[in-house]
Amino acid sequence: MTIYDYLKDYQPLLFQTFGNALTNRNLSHAYLLDGEEGTPLKDVAFYLAKSLVCDNPNPYACNHCDACTRFEHGNYTDFYFFDGAESSIKKESVLELEKSFNLTSVESKGVLIYVMHNVENMTIEAINALLKFLEEPANNVFAFLTTSNTTNVLPTILSRSQILTLQIIKRDVLFGLCAELPLAREDIELLVPFYNLPALIEEEAKTERFPLYKAAVVDVLTTFSENPRLGYIKAHDLIPRLKERFIIKRVFTYFALFFKDVVNYNIGHSLLFPSLVNLTKALSLILKNPLALIVNTYEVSKKVDDNVNIGLLVDELLILMIKETTHGK
Ligand SMILES: [Zn+2]
Numbered sequence: 001m002t003i004y005d006y007l008k009d010y011q012p013l014l015f016q017t018f019g020n021a022l023t024n025r026n027l028s029h030a031y032l033l034d035g036e037e038g039t040p041l042k043d044v045a046f047y048l049a050k051s052l053v054c055d056n057p058n059p060y061a062c063n064h065c066d067a068c069t070r071f072e073h074g075n076y077t078d079f080y081f082f083d084g085a086e087s088s089i090k091k092e093s094v095l096e097l098e099k100s101f102n103l104t105s106v107e108s109k110g111v112l113i114y115v116m117h118n119v120e121n122m123t124i125e126a127i128n129a130l131l132k133f134l135e136e137p138a139n140n141v142f143a144f145l146t147t148s149n150t151t152n153v154l155p156t157i158l159s160r161s162q163i164l165t166l167q168i169i170k171r172d173v174l175f176g177l178c179a180e181l182p183l184a185r186e187d188i189e190l191l192v193p194f195y196n197l198p199a200l201i202e203e204e205a206k207t208e209r210f211p212l213y214k215a216a217v218v219d220v221l222t223t224f225s226e227n228p229r230l231g232y233i234k235a236h237d238l239i240p241r242l243k244e245r246f247i248i249k250r251v252f253t254y255f256a257l258f259f260k261d262v263v264n265y266n267i268g269h270s271l272l273f274p275s276l277v278n279l280t281k282a283l284s285l286i287l288k289n290p291l292a293l294i295v296n297t298y299e300v301s302k303k304v305d306d307n308v309n310i311g312l313l314v315d316e317l318l319i320l321m322i323k324e325t326t327h328g329k
Contacts, residue, residue: 001177001199003047004060006040014044014164022051022059028162029137032119032153033146035166038196041146042085044166045115046071049079049144053109067109077106080114084121086246091125098133101141112141119145120152127154134160169196181205186275190214193257193272194250212238213247217254218279224318225282228325232318240310248310252301252317258283259297262290286325296320 007015021027031048033041051057053076055065062068070076080097082089101112116122122130134143134157145161147153169177177198178188183205191201191210204210216238224231242248261271261280271277287293300317304310 001197002063003040003043004063006197007044007047007060010169011044011166014166018048018051018164019059022057027052027142029141030134030143030145030161032150032158032161032163033144033166034150034163035146035148036168036196037148038194038200039148039166039168040197040200041148041166042083042115042117043197043200045117045144045146046081049113049115049142052111052113052142053079053107067107078109078112080112082114082116084116084118086244087121089116089119089122089126091123091129094126094129094133098129101138105140110140112138113144114142115144115146117146118148119157120147120149127157131156131160174198184275186273187214189273189275190217190254193253209242209244209247213242213251213254216242216251217258218276221255221258221283222279224321225279225286228286228322232322235314235318236311239314245304245310248313249301249304252297252304252313255317255321256294256297256301259287259290259293262287263294266290287321288324288326290324293321293324 018031033045033048035041035044047061050061050063050068050071051059053067053071054061055067056062061071063072067076071079080100082093082097097114105112116130119130131154137143143161145153145157150158150163171192174192174196175188178192178201181188181198181202183202187205187210188201191204195201195204216235220231220235220238223234239248239251242251257272258276258280261273262284263269264271265277265280265284271280273280284290297317297320300313300320303313
């Protein structure tokens with residue numbers, strides 16, 4: 001599914017609003033794309049930005065012209081991208097942007113565009129630098145900011161941006177769309193909570209890291225369900241080995257989701273991971289209070305952002321889990 005089709009079919013309001021602005025050349029200088037985790041914020045931001053530079057817009061980017069092709073390959077000179085997804089955006093980056101934008105645009109379109117992905121993840125200094133930039137927008141400068149957490153975005157940024165919200169594709173609709181993907185059902189089920197678009201699910205499933213963090217979840221929980229103390233050892237072996245902190249946080253989130261599935265299983269509700277029902281069943285046999293574990297696991301996962309030593313967090317969570325088992329003392 002292309003981003004154009006995604007917007008047209010699943011984000012009709014945004015498609016209409018931004019399409020009209022493009023047609024009438026009545027664009028805001030700053031857009032804030034807001035969507036829950038898993039929505040393709042970055043891809044949409046890039047596509048909207050590309051639509052401003054396309055040689056044959058209809059009114060959205062054609063994806064074929066010279067400008068679109070160069071944009072796609074990262075060779076469009078007047079475009080800057082800052083990624084707050086994996087580490088925070090620093091003041092230096094914003095100042096550098098400001099400096100480049102003081103020069104005139106290089107490309108014939110005469111517009112300068114930047115995307116700041118996960119703008120909630122900026123240092124205070126960077127935010128202040130950005131605010132100055134948003135306060136006095138030059139006529140030819142356009143910003144696309146994204147966030148999956150508007151409550152963490154400063155009101156001053158919100159008030160200077162036009163907010164475009166991405167709606168979630170519902171779970172059953174998403175599964176229908178994923179039916180064609182060359183992936184195991186189990187993997188699709190595991191990725192649906194984190195990626196709200198088939199293309200993103202497929203892309204993530206093919207990364208090197210996916211089998212590693214999947215093992216850190218499924219192997220650890222399976223071993224734990226058979227022998228909690230061996231599960232503890234396996235968790236210490238597999239989880240700290242994952243390189244990216246946001247992936248480690250995701251592993252903890254998976255633990256919470258499996259505990260949620262234990263609750264679902266116990267009360268006969270439909271499961272998040274039906275392909276892994278045997279694991280859920282095994283966990284349900286040994287966990288006394290899965291509901292308490294869900295809350296406690298989320299609490300541990302939040303600490304991943306605070307640079308706490310991962311070994312300590314694994315310890316904290318696994319000890320909590322052991323205490324909740326029927327073997328626990
Ligand atoms: Zn084009």
